[in-house]
Amino acid sequence: MYMPELKGKIALVTGASRGIGKSISVALAQSGAHVILTSRNMDRLKQVEGEIRSKKGSASCMAADMSEEKQIETLFDGIRKSFDTLDILVNNAGLGIWAKLVDFRTEDLDRILTVNLRGPYLCCKQAMRIMVPANKGHIINITSVQGIRGYESQSAYAASKHGVMGFSKSLAVEAQEHNIRVSVVLPAAVDTEMIREARPDLDPAVLIRPEDIAKSVLFLLSLSDTAMVDQIYVRRMSGRPF
Numbered sequence: 246m247y248m249p250e251l252k253g254k255i256a257l258v259t260g261a262s263r264g265i266g267k268s269i270s271v272a273l274a275q276s277g278a279h280v281i282l283t284s285r286n287m288d289r290l291k292q293v294e295g296e297i298r299s300k301k302g303s304a305s306c307m308a309a310d311m312s313e314e315k316q317i318e319t320l321f322d323g324i325r326k327s328f329d330t331l332d333i334l335v336n337n338a339g340l341g342i343w344a345k346l347v348d349f350r351t352e353d354l355d356r357i358l359t360v361n362l363r364g365p366y367l368c369c370k371q372a373m374r375i376m377v378p379a380n381k382g383h384i385i386n387i388t389s390v391q392g393i394r395g396y397e398s399q400s401a402y403a404a405s406k407h408g409v410m411g412f413s414k415s416l417a418v419e420a421q422e423h424n425i426r427v428s429v430v431l432p433a434a435v436d437t438e439m440i441r442e443a444r445p446d447l448d449p450a451v452l453i454r455p456e457d458i459a460k461s462v463l464f465l466l467s468l469s470d471t472a473m474v475d476q477i478y479v480r481r482m483s484g485r486p487f
């Protein structure tokens with residue numbers, strides 16, 4: 246009953262090759278959207294595309310490295326050429342590097358900020374250039390509980406996710422007059438390759454499922470024209486409330 250009807254909509258999901266991005270892509274396709282899958286790994290993207298098609302969904306792949314502005318521009322040029330529109334952008338691609346601030350290598354700080362903060366910023370800029378003239382669109386940025394809190398050995402990651410929260414708030418104000426929505430989803434620990442590396446101490450049985458984040462995205466897209474949810478924070482059931 247609360248599933249969004251996305252037939253005829255064009256959605257771009259970054260980091261679609263695995264984990265949360267893959268799950269969001271499958272869910273969007275099952276709701277009727279054509280999903281453009283992007284990441285650096287074309288082989289894995291093709292596998293996700295195959296999975297979507299086997300369930301009668303619609304998807305296509307375009308490889309891009311989120312740390313390369315030129316590749317982001319080429320990705321959006323391709324979207325303009327092939328589809329001439331973009332209804333939904335999910336900025337999900339990201340990476341984690343874990344070490345105490347005092348030991349953190351400057352090149353790793355640069356890498357994490359480039360992919361996790363500059364990447365979605367540049368994708369939003371490109372998406373707005375398509376969405377503003379169309380006077381419609383929904384941008385959903387996947388940040389993290391680390392966008393509002395800080396944990397040991399995660400200072401650079403937390404800085405990148407706080408940064409995404411910050412620019413999303415400004416962009417939401419700029420976008421509103423153009424009928425464009427900007428929302429953020431803040432997951433706690435989700436069962437993916439990233440968290441298995443970052444938190445090997447956590448029992449996989451207590452982790453959030455990637456499908457729960459996909460459901461949050463579908464919920465944001467299912468609201469009526471007069472309702473808006475700015476952010477969804479998804480915590481582990483076994484975590485601390487509020």
Ligand SMILES: NC(=O)c1ccc[n+]([C@@H]2O[C@H](COP(=O)([O-])OP(=O)(O)OC[C@H]3O[C@@H](n4cnc5c(N)ncnc54)[C@H](OP(=O)(O)O)[C@@H]3O)[C@@H](O)[C@H]2O)c1
Nearest residue numbers: 260262264265284285286310311338339389434435437439
């Ligand atoms: N898992 C968690 O507990 C958790 C919690 C809160 C927030 N998040 C956030 O959720 C998002 C997805 O995380 P995940 O757990 O699904 O991670 P994951 O399994 O490691 O997947 C990361 C995705 O990002 C892509 N990616 C990484 N670097 C890229 C680059 N330079 N250019 C293009 N794509 C790149 C990867 O694709 P390729 O390797 O194919 O390029 C992959 O598809 C991230 O932004 C993460 O920070 C995760």
